[in-house]
Amino acid sequence: MADDVTEQDSSSRPQRSIMSRPTMADVARLSGVSAMTVSRALKDGASVSAKTRERILDVIEEIGYVPDLTAGGLSSKRSGFVTSLIPTINNSNFSDTACGLTDAFSKHGLQLLLGYTDYSAAREEELVAAMLRRRPEGMILTGGFHTPRARHLLDSAAIPIIETWDLPDNPIDQVVGFSNAEATGAMVHDLYKRGYRNIGFIGGSSNRDTRGADRRAGYEIAMAELNLGEGHVITFGTPPISMEQGGQAIVQMIGQWPEVDAVICVSDLSAFGVIMECHRRGWDVPGRIAVAGFGDFEVSRCCWPSITTVSVNSYDIGKQAGELLLATLDSLRSGAEVKPATQKVGFKVVSREST
Amino acid sequence: MADDVTEQDSSSRPQRSIMSRPTMADVARLSGVSAMTVSRALKDGASVSAKTRERILDVIEEIGYVPDLTAGGLSSKRSGFVTSLIPTINNSNFSDTACGLTDAFSKHGLQLLLGYTDYSAAREEELVAAMLRRRPEGMILTGGFHTPRARHLLDSAAIPIIETWDLPDNPIDQVVGFSNAEATGAMVHDLYKRGYRNIGFIGGSSNRDTRGADRRAGYEIAMAELNLGEGHVITFGTPPISMEQGGQAIVQMIGQWPEVDAVICVSDLSAFGVIMECHRRGWDVPGRIAVAGFGDFEVSRCCWPSITTVSVNSYDIGKQAGELLLATLDSLRSGAEVKPATQKVGFKVVSREST
DNA sequence: GCAACATTTGTTACCGATAACATGAAGGCA
DNA sequence: TGCCTTCATGTTATCGGTAACAAATGTTGC
Structure with a gap:
């Protein structure tokens, strides 16, 4: 095998400069409006006149403004994150489920924070703790077995939880799985x-x-x-x-x-x-x-x-879990009651040449 | 296949209550110190007396406080995120690389935000834009082909970028790959x-x-x-x-x-x-x-x-890229100059029974 | 005992957005 | 014309932490 080699080729490429990025206040100043109006122009459904919005979008394009979801999330109390923990991303069953989740969420402005547990409940516990610091709006777990401390963390997190790929005897909240x-x-x-x-x-x-x-x-x-x-x-x-x-x-x-x-x-x-x-x-x-x-x-x-x-339709487990979570979040926001449900997904014995 | 079924079993499980979570201010009040001291107690290396720290940690344990990295990141201007974009998580080569990245970062308090492009440059562009809103501290891309707009976004993001799995003719910044x-x-x-x-x-x-x-x-x-x-x-x-x-x-x-x-x-x-x-x-x-x-x-x-x-050692591509990024971030923080480098990783023809 | 320093703790301002409320302008109707 | 409504925009406070600086307390040496 060719040895790993590092080339220092400073001549060919300039050092990239690190400077502070424009904020919403910059956009506001350059468009001659308040920051709040810029915020509205970026959120569809908000009342901003067509020409003001256009002017704002022009400025944004020109100075390359990128909104900071960290700040937005802090203010609106919605992180835009959903966490999913799977045993490994190296198994196409679970990565298919992750794809289903991503697809369900991406249209709704939610981003998937993916973690893998290596089939270890202790590692799952660590990940649960780490992920909760990002204030996810919901969490999707694989299976129904968790450490007591993980369960406790999840309980006090007070967000919707969905367990998948299993039918736990004693579910935390909602379930999308099979036996x-x-x-x-x-x-x-x-x-x-x-x-x-x-x-x-x-x-x-x-x-x-x-x-x-x-x-x-x-x-x-x-x-x-x-x-x-x-x-x-x-x-x-x-x-x-x-x-x-x-x-x-x-x-x-x-x-x-x-x-x-x-x-x-x-x-x-x-x-x-x-x-x-x-x-x-x-x-x-x-x-x-x-x-x-x-x-x-x-x-x-x-x-x-x-x-x-x-x-088993792995992708669909993710899709269904994602949609169930979205529905649950909707209900919670509108103040409706949410009843923990168990969604059984189908499975099928597929006979092929090997039997 | 058994039809998918939803059971409403409200009787067996109580509706989980959604209430607001304790903040650092709560911990401070209950421990009789200021919020800043709590913040210090949670950051190792900061000077807090042993008994104060112990008291604070007890309170944290008792009320189940979970720090909010969103708020912390906003203040410290460090999101703790690194983004990685791979073509698909359903290919063990790329998911191995993602594992290498995760392993390199996790010890250093950085979290991987993973996205997959489905081999589409347009989707990559979307993902770059979406990810930049989370203010990642660096980004790891697969390959050297990107849309002009994606390149522009990355350039103005002014964060270290590493392209992997390839040796681009015209790299954005750093490279860890092979031909x-x-x-x-x-x-x-x-x-x-x-x-x-x-x-x-x-x-x-x-x-x-x-x-x-x-x-x-x-x-x-x-x-x-x-x-x-x-x-x-x-x-x-x-x-x-x-x-x-x-x-x-x-x-x-x-x-x-x-x-x-x-x-x-x-x-x-x-x-x-x-x-x-x-x-x-x-x-x-x-x-x-x-x-x-x-x-x-x-x-x-x-x-x-x-x-x-x-x-090709897929895992190692991730590990090396992760370590290169960590070193780059370190240098930038200490004000040292960073020269864009290309790290070639080795490959090997492995002859087996099929030839 | 006290200066000089180290260690621990507190105060204030701020990160960058959005919620909530306030205001002003335009339009509708009697 | 005048009042009320609707739509567009601005103002202020706040989300939950951390940086930077200030203050108080403890420690050391002579």
């Missing part, structure tokens, strides 16, 4: 209908990923319902879920329980790892073993064989 | 050394992805250097790069130029699509055709055959 256990159970039932009887489960060994733990619980419940015995579970490593872990796990699974004819993986990423390892070892999928994942990632659609999965 | 053309050229040379002579290229048809266009240019330059003719290029769709597009492109490539014995893809994602399509059709990789990608995504490491790629 990970139920969804995994549906996959077990689907495999059963297709004739598989020795169904294994591959998942993380840590409870840090609570959705992963819920999926495993759903697997165990469904196995019991169908009288398929205790099941065969292989666990590996800590979150985030990686493809490679799946490859290691399937080798262990087959070694330990050769009778297993199907595996459900906690995520499509591990399912992909399983399938690649099977290719490598010449085990036919689904002939020797059927493989199912969770999350409907792009890789599952494109993989050969394509991977059976539980499809 | 996408050179990197792709290195891949062509590597394939040549391995004996491939009919090397094709699969990339996007749009110039919106300027790094993609640079990679294609690098391919063409290297083909000319090696006297391998004009080369064979198949282009498809618009960014973001998808796996499926690779699958379509390889079929077209083989149909049009059956003599092609190796393809370089603009990204590992399309390379993966190519390989899966080859599996599906029974074309051996690398026997019938060798396949190389770009970016060293997880899928390339885990895939069978594993995919030859150009590896």
Whole structure:
């Protein structure tokens, strides 16, 4: 690899100067109006005569004025921020949700402050504390598991909170999610209908990923319902879920329980790892073993064989949560009563070539 | 799919009350000191007696005071924000860079404001304008292509700017990146050394992805250097790069130029699509055709055959850019001169089973 | 014991916008 | 014409902190 190199090329580019920027008062002076009129000209819906507004906008363009939302927010008591915490931005399920949130908010002048917790409740707590200092107007969390202190902070923040990607037993406020256990159970039932009887489960060994733990619980419940015995579970490593872990796990699974004819993986990423390892070892999928994942990632659609999965509309979770938050903020502002609601989002078992 | 359902369960959860939060003045009054002393107690390095600080912290804990960074930032003229714009958060290369940035900043009390441009310069311009209203202390951009208005906004913002993932001809300020053309050229040379002579290229048809266009240019330059003719290029769709597009492109490539014995893809994602399509059709990789990608995504490491790629340390681009920005801010504050520098980051051709 | 200095705390002004209220001008209607 | 309404604009106070300076208190050394 070429070594990292730094070039000092002061000659080619001038040092950029740092100087103070124009304020609303500057615009006001140059347009011959008061600062308040400038403020109104920038807010649509306010009563400013057409020609005054035009003059003001000309001045703004000319001197390159950029309004300072920090000051505006302090005064109006509305920061324009909404915070979202997701486990990682490196998982397209969660980043899709973040996109849905951004899209829901951007038209309404709200900006998303994104943080990632690395699947750690302690880190989530830190982030909650850090984010609350920005006075967000609402917060969107992933999952229903939080430290007591995080819950306390959120409670006293007195802003709308939405928990997503889960159906917590004891929600803080509003919820947009689904039951990970139920969804995994549906996959077990689907495999059963297709004739598989020795169904294994591959998942993380840590409870840090609570959705992963819920999926495993759903697997165990469904196995019991169908009288398929205790099941065969292989666990590996800590979150985030990686493809490679799946490859290691399937080798262990087959070694330990050769009778297993199907595996459900906690995520499509591990399912992909399983399938690649099977290719490598010449085990036919689904002939020797059927493989199912969770999350409907792009890789599952494109993989050969394509991977059976539980499809959840990740983007829509974000979009719905965003819209619910907007509606809640509207209600609060108009003084209407807001009833905490739980919005269940649908999921679907998508059967593909791998089962 | 189960229909989306909303439950109104007002009975089970009380409506959360929205009330005003304690301020620093409240803390001051309850601790019997002035607000300024509270402010000092919260800032480490300030001279406050141990017992006063303890008393203040007790009060803060008791009433659940959360400092308001909005107000603090307005007063101190330091927002504590740094903005980063990336094409999409759904690509682990860029999200890794964002993680590197977050890690570099978080210890220094700076918070990352992340935006994604969807590979559109117009959207980037909008985001630049929107972000500048938050008075970020610096900005990290992806690539060197920006609209004139965006450049103008950035120039007059008078904050340090770092362009990444590229070596722009005419940089705004500082740069942390590498030459996408050179990197792709290195891949062509590597394939040549391995004996491939009919090397094709699969990339996007749009110039919106300027790094993609640079990679294609690098391919063409290297083909000319090696006297391998004009080369064979198949282009498809618009960014973001998808796996499926690779699958379509390889079929077209083989149909049009059956003599092609190796393809370089603009990204590992399309390379993966190519390989899966080859599996599906029974074309051996690398026997019938060798396949190389770009970016060293997880899928390339885990895939069978594993995919030859150009590896760039995405996380490190973010980390380095973050540290460069921190150093620049330090220098500016201490009044030292700051020379715009270009930091080249290394890349490496990683040969795997697919070539 | 007191000057000289260090440490801790307080006071005032201000960051840059907006809310709330006040004012002035233009238009409508009897 | 005169009064009332409507629309456009200005004035003042304020949001919740921090910078800068001032004052008070504690500490040290001779």
